[in-house]
Amino acid sequence: MSAVLQDQKAHGVLMEVRDLTKYFPITGGLFSRVVGQVKAVDGVSFDLRRGETLGLVGESGCGKTTTGRAVLRLIEPTSGTIKFEGQDITKLSKREMRALRREMQIIFQDPFGSLNPRMSVGQIIEEPLVIHRVGNRKEREARVRQLLEVVGLASYHVRRYPHEFSGGQRQRIGIARAIALNPKIIVADEPVSALDVSIQSQILNLMEDLQHEFGLTYLFIAHGLNVIRHISDRVGVMYLGAMVEIASSEEIYHKPLHPYTEALFSAIPIPNPDIKRERIILQGDVPSPVNPPSGCRFHTRCPIAQEKCKVDRPILKESGPDHWVACHYR
Amino acid sequence: MPERVLDVRNLSTHFFTEDGVVKSVDQVSFYINSEETLGIVGESGCGKSVTSLSIMQLIPSPPGKIVGGEILFRGENLLTKSSEEMRKIRGNDIAMIFQEPMTSLNPVYTIGDQIAEAVVLHQKVNKKEAWKRAVDMLREVGIPSPEKRVREYPHQMSGGMRQRVMIAMAMSCNPQLLIADEPTTALDVTIQAQILDLMRKLKREFHTSIMLITHDLGVVAEMADRVAVMYAGKIVEESSTGDLFREPLHPYTQGLLDSIPRLDQPAAEKLHVIEGTVPNPLNLPKGCTFAPRCPKVMDICREKTPMLTEVSEGRKVSCWLHVDPQKQPSGKEAAS
Numbered sequence: 001m002s003a004v005l006q007d008q009k010a011h012g013v014l015m016e017v018r019d020l021t022k023y024f025p026i027t028g029g030l031f032s033r034v035v036g037q038v039k040a041v042d043g044v045s046f047d048l049r050r051g052e053t054l055g056l057v058g059e060s061g062c063g064k065t066t067t068g069r070a071v072l073r074l075i076e077p078t079s080g081t082i083k084f085e086g087q088d089i090t091k092l093s094k095r096e097m098r099a100l101r102r103e104m105q106i107i108f109q110d111p112f113g114s115l116n117p118r119m120s121v122g123q124i125i126e127e128p129l130v131i132h133r134v135g136n137r138k139e140r141e142a143r144v145r146q147l148l149e150v151v152g153l154a155s156y157h158v159r160r161y162p163h164e165f166s167g168g169q170r171q172r173i174g175i176a177r178a179i180a181l182n183p184k185i186i187v188a189d190e191p192v193s194a195l196d197v198s199i200q201s202q203i204l205n206l207m208e209d210l211q212h213e214f215g216l217t218y219l220f221i222a223h224g225l226n227v228i229r230h231i232s233d234r235v236g237v238m239y240l241g242a243m244v245e246i247a248s249s250e251e252i253y254h255k256p257l258h259p260y261t262e263a264l265f266s267a268i269p270i271p272n273p274d275i276k277r278e279r280i281i282l283q284g285d286v287p288s289p290v291n292p293p294s295g296c297r298f299h300t301r302c303p304i305a306q307e308k309c310k311v312d313r314p315i316l317k318e319s320g321p322d323h324w325v326a327c328h329y330r
Numbered sequence: 331m332p333e334r335v336l337d338v339r340n341l342s343t344h345f346f347t348e349d350g351v352v353k354s355v356d357q358v359s360f361y362i363n364s365e366e367t368l369g370i371v372g373e374s375g376c377g378k379s380v381t382s383l384s385i386m387q388l389i390p391s392p393p394g395k396i397v398g399g400e401i402l403f404r405g406e407n408l409l410t411k412s413s414e415e416m417r418k419i420r421g422n423d424i425a426m427i428f429q430e431p432m433t434s435l436n437p438v439y440t441i442g443d444q445i446a447e448a449v450v451l452h453q454k455v456n457k458k459e460a461w462k463r464a465v466d467m468l469r470e471v472g473i474p475s476p477e478k479r480v481r482e483y484p485h486q487m488s489g490g491m492r493q494r495v496m497i498a499m500a501m502s503c504n505p506q507l508l509i510a511d512e513p514t515t516a517l518d519v520t521i522q523a524q525i526l527d528l529m530r531k532l533k534r535e536f537h538t539s540i541m542l543i544t545h546d547l548g549v550v551a552e553m554a555d556r557v558a559v560m561y562a563g564k565i566v567e568e569s570s571t572g573d574l575f576r577e578p579l580h581p582y583t584q585g586l587l588d589s590i591p592r593l594d595q596p597a598a599e600k601l602h603v604i605e606g607t608v609p610n611p612l613n614l615p616k617g618c619t620f621a622p623r624c625p626k627v628m629d630i631c632r633e634k635t636p637m638l639t640e641v642s643e644g645r646k647v648s649c650w651l652h653v654d655p656q657k658q659p660s661g662k663e664a665a666s
């Protein structure tokens with residue numbers, strides 16, 4: 001058995017996503033008829049392995065948030081399967097899904113918008129415990145205090161309101177709420193993007209500590225590639241609703257195969273003026289997901305595109321050990 | 331000796347709010363030479379935008395007020411200019427681009443109208459020539475089919491294109507100084523790379539000096555000749571870009587550089603952390619404002635404020651580890 005296979009066995013697949021699509025209807029005209037579709041996520045497949053952090057990167061609008069929400073069924077997928085511990089959750093009723101939600105939580109980018117300003121910190125963190133009828137009042141209160149301490153906030157904060165906290169502290173509150181029910185999966189949608197660098201590292205370290213302590217599995221969405229490389233075991237790169245490459249984070253950084261991944265990494269400014277790099281500057285803008293290009297969605301900007309790319313859509317295939325890429329020529 | 335295009339001396343800009351006085355910019359001094367790019371870095375709220383708006387004299391007043399200092403532009407103090415004179419300088423000699431281009435583009439006029447208006451306002455040309463200039467500038471900044479796009483409205487363009495339009499507008503009068511306040515923060519990395527590339531090209535062609543404000547240390551490393559690091563309304567360190575990244579002197583600069591995940595280094599197990607948070611601007615700590623978070627804090631730091639002082643050729647820092655308390659002139663900042 002190869003090291004990779006052994007690794008997969010040891011970790012096991014917690015969630016298996018296959019051919020996930022999410023189209024948003026565009027309505028218009030007098031009778032609000034559907035006049036088109038935003039193909040936000042268009043045939044995305046990946047595994048989420050137990051205990052790992054899978055990073056999801058890509059530029060604005062490529063479908064990261066939609067993917068993260070669809071796999072928790074916070075929005076209904078248009079098609080595809082999502083197996084959680086072997087069970088296809090797209091087939092579950094709303095009620096069955098609600099029970100399962102304990103296992104799957106989400107942390108949002110905007111620590112300001114995601115906390116109800118009229119609820120105290122204690123009430124915010126207690127809410128999921130109340131919804132899932134966990135413990136009695138006293139036990140819940142004790143749990144809330146414990147959670148505050150776990151995320152590095154003194155328990156006397158329990159009666160204060162979100163506006164009394166800084167961005168980093170609010171993100172800690174969001175994290176406490178997410179781990180309250182001991183979930184198995186946490187989808188973290190840009191949890192540090194709105195924070196200053198000196199606060200970012202505090203939150204990243206906290207999330208890593210919690211992962212080790214509670215055996216959490218993260219689907220970690222970010223557009224900052226340095227953050228993604230730091231926190232992820234594996235990284236998936238998205239472009240215009242499609243997954244174009246998945247590999248371990250070191251592999252994808254040192255040996256990117258997809259031309260888009262290559263350009264993306266080469267575009268990041270590095271805080272070291274002594275390093276001079278070859279920069280690949282892509283021409284043009286990301287096309288609209290309403291009318292994505294035919295064939296390979298990247299062909300309009302790809303520096304090595306051929307005729308075939310305009311016609312045939314490449315599928316994700318294993319190009320090296322545990323290194324998946326969707327390109328005809330890589 | 332190179333010409334000093336901009337020389338800011340002991341600039342202080344305060345906001346007089348209901349809750350008290352916010353010293354957003356406190357005794358800040360720096361300069362920019364001709365054809366030079368100065369990077370100004372710091373976390374949100376440290377005073378970067380207030381510094382740039384002070385230079386342009388666009389501080390909302392009340393509650394804001396420039397309470398002290400001089401802003402010398404090619405030797406003349408902008409703070410003594412009439413508002414009519416300032417209007418001529420803005421856009422013509424000094425141009426500015428912002429983080430969110432949509433806020434500074436007028437949604438009801440075509441981009442051609444807006445660039446042409448700026449040109450007519452500042453240069454002695456007629457409407458027709460101004461339009462031609464608008465088309466030329468759009469081509470210059472890499473907008474495809476500029477003859478067609480010049481008739482479009484801002485909302486018909488992507489974020490990256492709008493920033494190109496802003497740059498076209500800013501460069502249309504060939505300014506001596508371009509102030510760019512987080513010009514790529516709202517953009518994706520591949521689009522950011524295009525815009526940074528464009529700024530480098532324009533700097534070469536037009537010989538413009540650039541004051542580049544950003545919170546991204548990577549962008550600074552790539553673009554700036556010199557860097558000024560701001561913290562809580564003050565410049566805490568200033569040096570050539572090479573020196574700053576090779577050997578940061580101020581503990582805050584060191585902490586910042588250590589706490590970002592680095593792509594140019596092997597992945598670290600654990601990130602360095604700067605403990606605590608930026609101080610409340612209404613209630614700044616006594617002495618060095620970084621003292622509550624500084625791993626190297628000493629007794630004197632909580633008592634006396636270190637001034638930005640030259641410690642070696644071209645390197646300035648405000649920290650008692652590097653500045654001799656005996657030698658610091660009391661009260662006013664050491665002359666720059």
Ligand SMILES: Nc1ncnc2c1ncn2[C@@H]1O[C@H](COP(=O)(O)OP(=O)(O)OP(=O)(O)O)[C@@H](O)[C@H]1O
Pocket residue numbers: 024025038039040041058059060061062063064065066067223289
């Ligand atoms: N409710 C909705 N209705 C219509 N279109 C939507 C909706 N939500 C998302 N979209 C569209 O789907 C596409 C993918 O959006 P998504 O939010 O998943 O992107 P993202 O990768 O998370 O981007 P960002 O980095 O900006 O957060 C975009 O074109 C977006 O405009």
Ligand SMILES: Nc1ncnc2c1ncn2[C@@H]1O[C@H](COP(=O)(O)OP(=O)(O)O)[C@@H](O)[C@H]1O
Pocket residue numbers: 345347352354372373374375376377378379380381390393394611
């Ligand atoms: N119009 C205003 N009224 C009151 N305070 C302001 C105003 N504009 C800026 N400030 C304050 O000045 C400080 C510096 O702000 P700013 O220069 O915008 O920071 P940044 O470095 O993020 O650009 C902050 O404390 C901010 O809250």
Ligand code: SF4
Pocket residue numbers: 258259260296297298299300302303304305306309314326327328329330
């Ligand atoms: S399939 Fe063709 S267009 Fe797509 S990334 Fe590969 S070479 Fe480029």
Ligand code: SF4
Pocket residue numbers: 580581582618619620621622624625626627628631636648649650651
């Ligand atoms: S003056 Fe003191 S507290 Fe301030 S940065 Fe230097 S060592 Fe730290």
Ligand SMILES: [Mg+2]
Pocket residue numbers: 064065066189
């Ligand atoms: Mg998103």
Ligand SMILES: [Mg+2]
Pocket residue numbers: 378379380511
């Ligand atoms: Mg600002």
